[in-house]
Amino acid sequence: MELFTNQVLAGIATGAIYACMALAVVMIYQAIDHLNFAQGEMAMFSTFISWQLMQWGIPYWGAFVLTLAISFAAGILIERLLFKPLAKAPILTNVAGFIALYAIINSVAGLIWDFTIKQYPSPFGSSPFLGSQLISTHQAGMIGITVLLLILLYLFFQFTRVGLAMRAAASVPESARLVGINTSWMIALGWGMAAAIGSIAGMMIAPVVFLEPNMMLGVLIYGFAAAVLGGLTSPFGAVIGGFLVGIFENLVGTYIPGVGNELKLPIALALIITVLVVKPAGLFGRSIVKRV
């Protein structure tokens, strides 16, 4: 029983990271109807920036906040320079853009910081949480940060004018323009926020997977699985999907013989395909009620 509880709690902890990645993916998907394949690489690059800032002597939380700001600005910049011009282009052009972005960021990170793995500090340490052997302080911290982030995002979208405008621009762009919303900037803002959310995921997972240019590949696939499971149209679903995928991954790895660590990733891919075949809208991707 202790093994089971342990695996579930560990699953919730990594699930928190998948939830962040899924949320970042869904934010951009809501804004431009495309999956950002480079979301993981953007998060990885952000994590390297925070590492570099710490190497220069800035304390952890200072580097954390600075990285959020830099990532936010970089997300907006990427949208303005690369994806705004592609807004009316066919899907495949956009896909090519995302793959190019993926390759460029990956290579540039390798060029600057090389491909050897680096230790990345945890602000929470790795001692047992509250003296319990079930979960470490870092894992508890990951969950805490994610929950805090989710609450802040909820408040932002539900109770601020900009949040309302962003939701409007994502749901009916033409009507949003007709009430005077600059939808183009709302998309850019979505990119900025997605980049910042991704950077949190990167900085939280880096102490676990170690820092190197390919660290986010697996995480992003789990993030996609979470987003698809929860429903690409539902930020709330994406988060729930993240936690479910985290738990599922751990339990399957523990209890199904022969899966182990090596076969965990194909499980995520199998999950994506199963959801797309059985319930394409995902668990929470509600079909919009419309009466005419």
Place this chain on the structure above:
Amino acid sequence: MTALLNVSDLRAYYGQVQALHGLSFSLNEGSLTTLLGANGAGKTTTLRAICNMVRSTGGIEFDGKPLGNRSTENVVRLGIAHVPQGRGTFTTMTVEENLQLGAITRSDKTAIVSDIERMYAHFPVLKQRYTQQAGTLSGGEQQMLAVARALMLRPRLMLLDEPSFGLAPLIVRDLFKILGKINREDKVTILVVEQNAQLALELADQAYVIETGRIVMSGKADEIANNEDVRKSYLGY
């Protein structure tokens, strides 16, 4: 009276296809004008061209200022509210959020709250449903919501694209009564595009008739309504 909106030699294009062929008309401040014509005559395109939602050439002046290449949202910010065909409801949001979105460019918080109350007075059914998802409203209720949302801008000019479309005759009468009231009491200049010519001519004081992208007839609404030739050839009733 001064012209609030002046349109001259307006030509609009969908890709290679030209939809408007040199349209000219003007709206007096405080007037209620209707733009009539058959399917495909270019009524919707005219409204879309004013809000720069379709590629067009020619001159459009609002309150003496050329709209030129202003983006749609910047045209709206000048005080031109557009109720699009199909109502443009934010279906996944609540009725109240739809109204708040209408005032998203305004920063006078207390006035926005009192304006929402004013809309509930105009349209009591919206008050009953203010927490409801707007997509669950009936067609008539959504049309009322669309008009209310447009009014939340406190517009000087309101453009309505076929507000009667798909609504029961009784509801259309109600809606048109409210439009008349808004025009008189709130001094909002209104341009309404309609296929229901009879009703629109009863409501409006000015009318333009448009055919294949050109104005073919203009004048006082009652004169056009009483002109049998016009009625038979262009309005079909």
